[in-house]
Amino acid sequence: MSENADDVIRVLIVDDIAETRENLRKLLQFEPDIEVVGAARTGQEAIELARETEPDVVLMDINMPDMDGITATEELKRDVRFAQIIILSVQSESDYLRRAMRAGASDFIAKPPSGDELIGTIRSLAKDARRIKDEMARLEGTGPLRPQPERIGPEGKILAVYSAKGGVGCTMIATNLAVGLDTANTPTVLVDAALQFGDVAVSLNLQVKNSFVDLASRAEELDADIVEDVLLQHECGLRVLAAPPRPEMADEVHAEQVRNVLEHLKQHFAYVIVDTSSTMDDITLTILDLADLLIAVATPEIPAIKDARLLFDLLGVLEFPKEHIFFVLNKMDRKSGITAAAITENLKYTVDGEIPDDERAVTTSVNRGVPLLLADKGQPSAKGILDLLGSIKQRLVEEVTVGNEEREPERPRLFSR
Numbered sequence: 001m002s003e004n005a006d007d008v009i010r011v012l013i014v015d016d017i018a019e020t021r022e023n024l025r026k027l028l029q030f031e032p033d034i035e036v037v038g039a040a041r042t043g044q045e046a047i048e049l050a051r052e053t054e055p056d057v058v059l060m061d062i063n064m065p066d067m068d069g070i071t072a073t074e075e076l077k078r079d080v081r082f083a084q085i086i087i088l089s090v091q092s093e094s095d096y097l098r099r100a101m102r103a104g105a106s107d108f109i110a111k112p113p114s115g116d117e118l119i120g121t122i123r124s125l126a127k128d129a130r131r132i133k134d135e136m137a138r139l140e141g142t143g144p145l146r147p148q149p150e151r152i153g154p155e156g157k158i159l160a161v162y163s164a165k166g167g168v169g170c171t172m173i174a175t176n177l178a179v180g181l182d183t184a185n186t187p188t189v190l191v192d193a194a195l196q197f198g199d200v201a202v203s204l205n206l207q208v209k210n211s212f213v214d215l216a217s218r219a220e221e222l223d224a225d226i227v228e229d230v231l232l233q234h235e236c237g238l239r240v241l242a243a244p245p246r247p248e249m250a251d252e253v254h255a256e257q258v259r260n261v262l263e264h265l266k267q268h269f270a271y272v273i274v275d276t277s278s279t280m281d282d283i284t285l286t287i288l289d290l291a292d293l294l295i296a297v298a299t300p301e302i303p304a305i306k307d308a309r310l311l312f313d314l315l316g317v318l319e320f321p322k323e324h325i326f327f328v329l330n331k332m333d334r335k336s337g338i339t340a341a342a343i344t345e346n347l348k349y350t351v352d353g354e355i356p357d358d359e360r361a362v363t364t365s366v367n368r369g370v371p372l373l374l375a376d377k378g379q380p381s382a383k384g385i386l387d388l389l390g391s392i393k394q395r396l397v398e399e400v401t402v403g404n405e406e407r408e409p410e411r412p413r414l415f416s417r
């Protein structure tokens with residue numbers, strides 16, 4: 001039987017004992033649909049090899065000299081999200097198993113495994129890996145359904161960044177997410193819908209030649225050429241729809257026009273990132289109504305947490321789906337004593353991401369007009385943003401996967417059209 005390269009299941013073996021690695025390899029060698037793409041002797045080596053070989057399934061030992069298999073599982077899953085991990089161990093205590101599952105392992109097989117059990121489990125998990133890989137490819141734009149930059153394709157995702165309290169970091173987060181999401185295959189546009197005092201352009205050091213007003217006034221007749229003319233472009237390639245240069249010009253933009261503009265942009269871009277103002281007006285409600293994901297931002301301070309609670313209450317009343325909310329804490333500081341766990345407990349809303357307080361790097365970035373992700377990515381805030389990017393992509397992947405399995409009924413719109 002000859003296998004298409006895409007159908008072959010890529011397996012990585014991780015064990016510090018040479019004999020075990022060899023035995024596992026032998027068990028798999030006659031399976032035409034399984035290829036052992038590497039064998040690692042330590043946890044660290046496993047992570048490096050996984051990055052290189054992108055396995056569908058990893059056979060992971062627990063006890064290894066440098067890093068145990070559970071820690072390696074956790075790190076490996078962060079890098080190769082689709083990889084499915086089977087823990088192979090003589091230790092079958094429930095505590096180990098629970099820790100392994102929490103770290104992201106998919107299954108457990110006692111050592112020494114039987115060929116049938118091992119091969120059956122690998123085949124079944126490879127299907128999960130394939131499904132996640134396909135969805136990731138689609139979102140990354142490398143799959144069959146990818147949104148094409150130059151033609152109207154499947155719709156992109158609108159990600160709105162909002163906080164009811166000002167100054168918590170929405171613009172910083174929106175700007176950096178947009179920079180991080182923008183690739184040749186996932187063209188992204190950053191929209192500054194904080195129409196009166198928006199500062200996206202200044203935080204990217206862009207001169208505002210055109211703005212939202214120029215699109216809003218033609219909202220009924222938008223086409224690719226008009227949009228192309230009005231969008232600004234950052235030197236990294238990111239397209240930007242700037243807020244008007246003067247606050248009084250914001251009055252010229254109406255909620256219905258904002259709806260038209262965003263609906264148009266999602267036909268042309270894989271991601272439409274919308275920075276918002278804190279005011280809960282018609283325009284903000286329209287943006288929330290359109291958002292595929294609402295990135296709700298708060299800081300670990302009582303007023304910001306109180307405002308987050310009010311926002312969540314309001315979203316509940318508006319029947320905004322909980323699973324479309326991605327709750328981020330910014331400016332996290334250990335010294336403040338307010339932890340994500342305490343906030344989760346208090347608000348009954350899980351914190352989905354955290355960005356540390358990093359005044360030096362963020363202030364320098366804002367003042368120089370160079371987003372964190374285009375400067376030193378080693379800064380704590382930049383690392384926080386990168387983690388956030390990963391989790392947001394993962395959330396979108398999960399949503400697509402769940403959505404494909406059990407399609408939800410269309411959610412009620414906040415406004416009738």
Ligand SMILES: Nc1ncnc2c1ncn2[C@@H]1O[C@H](COP(=O)(O)OP(=O)(O)OP(=O)(O)O)[C@@H](O)[C@H]1O
Nearest residue numbers: 166167168169170171172331356357358359362363
């Ligand atoms: N992680 C961080 N660490 C330290 N300072 C930060 C961080 N994130 C944002 N800031 C600072 O907080 C201030 C507010 O950030 P930003 O303008 O992004 O917030 P915003 O929510 O968009 O505010 P506004 O309500 O004015 O639109 C800025 O001075 C920024 O430099």
Ligand SMILES: [Mg+2]
Nearest residue numbers: 170171194199
């Ligand atoms: Mg702002």
